[in-house]
Amino acid sequence: MEAAISPLPDDVEALKALVVAMARKADEAEARLANAMAHQSAIEALIAHLKLQIAKLKREQYGPSAERSRRLLDQMELQLEELEADAAEDDLIAEGAAAKTATVTALERKRPTRKPFPEHLPRERVVVPAPCSCPACGGDRLSKLGEDVTETLEVIPRSWKVIQTVREKFSCRDCEKIAQAPAPFHVVPRGWAGPSFLAMLLFEKYGQHQPLNRQAERFAREGVPLSLSTLADQVGAAAHALMPIYKLIETHVLAATRIHGDDTTVPVMAKGKTDTARLWVYVRDDRPFAGTDPPAALFHYSRDRRGEHPQAHLAAWSGILQADAYSGYNDLYRGDRAPGPVLEAGCFAHARRKFFELADVLSSARKKSRGQRSSMIYPIALEAVQRLDALFDIERGINGKSPAERLAVRQELSAPLMAELHTWLTAQVAKLSRGHDLTKACFYMLKRWDAFTRFLDDGRICLTNNAAERALRCIPKRVSLCTPYSSICKHWKHVRVNNATRATLSGHRRFYRFRHQIGGADLMRCARYDLHCRKHAGFDEKSYRMA
Numbered sequence: 001m002e003a004a005i006s007p008l009p010d011d012v013e014a015l016k017a018l019v020v021a022m023a024r025k026a027d028e029a030e031a032r033l034a035n036a037m038a039h040q041s042a043i044e045a046l047i048a049h050l051k052l053q054i055a056k057l058k059r060e061q062y063g064p065s066a067e068r069s070r071r072l073l074d075q076m077e078l079q080l081e082e083l084e085a086d087a088a089e090d091d092l093i094a095e096g097a098a099a100k101t102a103t104v105t106a107l108e109r110k111r112p113t114r115k116p117f118p119e120h121l122p123r124e125r126v127v128v129p130a131p132c133s134c135p136a137c138g139g140d141r142l143s144k145l146g147e148d149v150t151e152t153l154e155v156i157p158r159s160w161k162v163i164q165t166v167r168e169k170f171s172c173r174d175c176e177k178i179a180q181a182p183a184p185f186h187v188v189p190r191g192w193a194g195p196s197f198l199a200m201l202l203f204e205k206y207g208q209h210q211p212l213n214r215q216a217e218r219f220a221r222e223g224v225p226l227s228l229s230t231l232a233d234q235v236g237a238a239a240h241a242l243m244p245i246y247k248l249i250e251t252h253v254l255a256a257t258r259i260h261g262d263d264t265t266v267p268v269m270a271k272g273k274t275d276t277a278r279l280w281v282y283v284r285d286d287r288p289f290a291g292t293d294p295p296a297a298l299f300h301y302s303r304d305r306r307g308e309h310p311q312a313h314l315a316a317w318s319g320i321l322q323a324d325a326y327s328g329y330n331d332l333y334r335g336d337r338a339p340g341p342v343l344e345a346g347c348f349a350h351a352r353r354k355f356f357e358l359a360d361v362l363s364s365a366r367k368k369s370r371g372q373r374s375s376m377i378y379p380i381a382l383e384a385v386q387r388l389d390a391l392f393d394i395e396r397g398i399n400g401k402s403p404a405e406r407l408a409v410r411q412e413l414s415a416p417l418m419a420e421l422h423t424w425l426t427a428q429v430a431k432l433s434r435g436h437d438l439t440k441a442c443f444y445m446l447k448r449w450d451a452f453t454r455f456l457d458d459g460r461i462c463l464t465n466n467a468a469e470r471a472l473r474c475i476p477k478r479v480s481l482c483t484p485y486s487s488i489c490k491h492w493k494h495v496r497v498n499n500a501t502r503a504t505l506s507g508h509r510r511f512y513r514f515r516h517q518i519g520g521a522d523l524m525r526c527a528r529y530d531l532h533c534r535k536h537a538g539f540d541e542k543s544y545r546m547a
Helices: 012-061 067-098 195-206 212-221 228-241 243-254 308-313 327-333 348-356 361-369 379-398 403-431 437-446 466-472
Strands: 169-171 178-180 258-270 273-284 296-302 320-322 343-345 500-503 514-519
Touching: 012 067, 195 212, 195 228, 212 228, 228 243, 243 273, 243 296, 258 466, 273 308, 273 466, 296 308, 308 327, 327 343, 348 379, 348 437, 379 403, 379 437, 403 437
Parallel strands: 258 320, 320 343
Antiparallel strands: 169 178, 258 273, 273 296, 296 514, 500 514
16 A cells, blocks of 8 residues: 555645546546447447348248248337446437537437427427627627527326316296206216216227226325225216217218128136137228228127127128138028128138138248248149139229229120139149149039129129228227227227227127217228218217317
């Protein structure tokens, strides 16, 4: 210790200079270290970002759209979020450390360009008072040259209030009768929750995936304790209040003479396991044949996939049903059915998919390049895909035209191709073994040839059932929680469609349950169409603003 102290100068001023020099060196070392940490954090964030982009591109080009791969991407996004937050923090630390020294420059990390704030947000102008005199010479003859405007995004925290509606009572001095104004309208009879609160409750539960217990905990932290059962009662009451909208959508969809039908699975919690329930959708979309009625989607829920469910859904309806080859629809196609038989229209997308899986040249090449065993490519399947693609090319040219125009083009161009396709499929079946996958793909069309050729006799029929499949994409399985056994209240995530509102209702608990969709969502993944078209008086009422 004495050897380390002995070189120190005895002069006080020299000691002060030495301390200052050592402090300067310490500041420079701290700044360099902070810069290095900020640089490392920025590099790690960049690497994570590039890995995420590569994974997304690989999944989009090569990978299947599976639940597992989607979850992996979500996990990578979470990691990237943490790394970017750390990089921003280290960047600020390095900037503060560099400000203490004149020899070290702060690291300048490349930041993403921020988009300007939306124009629809209100602007509050706060003017900083100008100096009354010149800070340089002290003169008071100042003239304005311009101004610099800095925009800062701010949020107004949610506030609670209790609205006291006072109805004064008056007694008549002449007849001794009591007069009082009628009670105000409540969404829920004798309810205590306002419309904005109900809208927020439903949106948080079904749009933001916040179960009622978490909402109750957050409300309690904000000073408004509400029990879980109380909130659940309000959800059920709101479902009952939305019943008229559901009935209007149901009437509108089933008024069509041609609809699309499909179903998808829904995980449902049961005792000690997870069951698989079903959501059924029926879509009305007249735009392919220049129809003026707005599109709409009607959802039903069932605990299983028995055929009795679509029969109950369409018990009072007859017309053309575009659906897959699910056997549960067969009773709808009976000729003696009341009020009338349902005509089946086949889906060429399903038929093409069976051949495409056997003729996927790109998938086979990718597997071969990875050293994996590639699937066999069948020339017959490849030719079948090409023949079906010729029909799709014709349909693209007549999409959106009137039924008469579509029918004329189909009779002229599509009918000969269909006749050739039938002859070709019959010849291929005669050459193949009965258990071959190609034989099954051919028989899929040949056994339902009347359904697949029905589009040649009616210009309203579409070539595919893609409208129903698109409607089912709004059911987000990857972020949804399993539904309790006694309820179908499943968390939904917004589709990336602007101005869309979806409501999920439990319906009448003793009879049936259903889901339905309302709002501006377009079944063709556009947002400019209104499902209600503002034609019905029930939809012309002014809506409440959502909290």
